[in-house]
Amino acid sequence: MESLEYLIKGFSVAFQWHNLLFAFVGVLIGTAVGVLPGIGPMSGVALLIPITAMMTGGMPPEHAATSAIILLAGIYYGAMYGGSTTSILLNTPGESSSVVTTLEGYQMARQGKAGPALAIAAIGSFVGGLVALAGLVLLSEPLSNVALRFGPAEYFSLMILGLFAVSGLAGKSMTKALIMTVFGLLLGTIGVDNVSGVARFTFDLPVLYQGLEFLTVAVGLFALGEVFKTVLLREDAAGKVVQVGRVIPERDDLKRSAPSILRGSLLGFFVGVLPGAGATMASFFSYILEKKWSKQPERFGKGAIEGVAGPETANNAASGGALIPLLTLGIPGSGTTAILLGAFIMYNIQPGPLLFDEHPMVAWGLIASMFLGNLMLLILNLPLVKVFAKIIDTPRRYLLPIILAISVFGVYAVQINTFDLILLIAFGVIGMVLVRHEYPLAPLVLGLVLGPMIENNMRRALTAANGDFMIFLEKPVSLVFLLAALLWLIASVSLQIRRRRNSVEIGEER
Secondary structure (H helix, E strand, O other): OHHHHHHHHHHHHHOOHHHHHHHHHHHHHHHHHHHOOOOHHHHHHHHHHHHHHHHOOOOOHHHHHHHHHHHHHHHHHHHHHHHHHHHHHHOOOOOHHHOOHHHHHHHHHHOOOHHHHHHHHHHHHHHHHHHHHHHHHHHHHHHHHHHOOOOHHHHHHHHHHHHHHHHHHOOOOHHHHHHHHHHHHHHHOOEEOOOOOOEEOOOOOHHHOOOOOHHHHHHHHHHHHHHHHHHHOOOOOOOOOOOOOOOOOOHHHHHHHHHHHHHHHHHHHHHHHOOOOHHHHHHHHHHHHHHHHOOOHHHOOOOOOHHHHHHHHHHHHHHHHOHHHHHHHOOOOOHHHHHHHHHHHHOOOOOOOOHHHHOHHHHHHHHHHHHHHHHHHHHHHOOOHHHHHHHHHOOHHHHHHHHHHHHHHHHHHHHOOHHHHHHHHHHHHHHHHHHHOOOOOHHHHHHHHHHHHHHHHHHHHHHHOOOOOOHHHHOHHHHHHHHHHHHHHHHHHHHHHHHHHHHHHHHHHO
């Protein structure tokens, strides 16, 4: 009951006119980001962080943080909606979690059923989002109360678990993901050490004493990196857009989709809660489940609507579930939530067990706004499916300069430092090179964000234990987290092998 009371107060925050506007702008941009192939929610959220800082510049700190996070979260789950559009119409996923949707969605589009496929994807995403938010309301407070008993040793081990989980499951190669994690941790050491006051890796440059700004690194890697990749490597989306046609699904489509939507909601939520699993893994598992559960598995690969409903529901439910470890424990469950974590910290708000006590307006206002945002998305997506489909035709010669201008002016407006513009370009080039060689960027960002927090908690624990490293093994909860991190790393190897085998099987079916 206490959670419901806080939720009601959260709605009073979410219903403020400016927060409604921020939620609407967030889900609208998120849908467009999902529709545009190759950008994805991580790039969209990173790109809009400096814009939110400018838009909320005149507000009190608490109100500014609430509005900014509402907008960024709207982009996150809005992109999950929009990603299905290109998957179904162009056989080109708008973002990684919509890859599985291409298997059945594009086949439906070729059969003249693009409209019903897009409508079922929107309805499934709406239901999945509501189920995830219900779980978020029910589980956030209990998990926060449990986490309040954690000490620095427990937090250190918990963050190690989150780091290992995301690193082990990000990208096609676990080795590359771990390399990027270490790279991010190394970048996190740049600056003046908070404990000893010694400058580390600053090369006597005063601008580096405060370390690398998360905003500059994120925008450079994701947004500018995408621009450079498209321009220099001459990469562009190509394909013939299928006509949408009738949008309203038939009764048989709804009957077949309803059980898949229910299963996708529950599966996606619980997969999303697991640090490192994320929406892509949830949609993949959902497709496999639907195929195994179906009485007519031979229909899959030929336009089975269950193969659209399940994965699309699962990826949106997973995006809501991924916010639970972020808000309650302070560790991100996916690459996009790692960027959201950096945005929280940029506004001097530390996600974790104290978030609901120290900043209830931010936490519950965000949760309440997500209820409203999902409703806005349903209203937007069903009538405007044909309109959003036209965004695919946006020429890159117009789109890329806009992204470049927002990146440069946005970072400079927040930092007011030309050195950060040099870093922005440098990380844009680095991001292009890394993506070209299939190095995942999410572990790098996560390492940069979590690195200083891991170091501070480790030092606090060792100070309390007089330098005895056994404190991390003597604390039962800390030991459990470290063992879980080790087991997760081992399990991720087998998951990578199994995923490759399943990908081969799905590729043969296509």
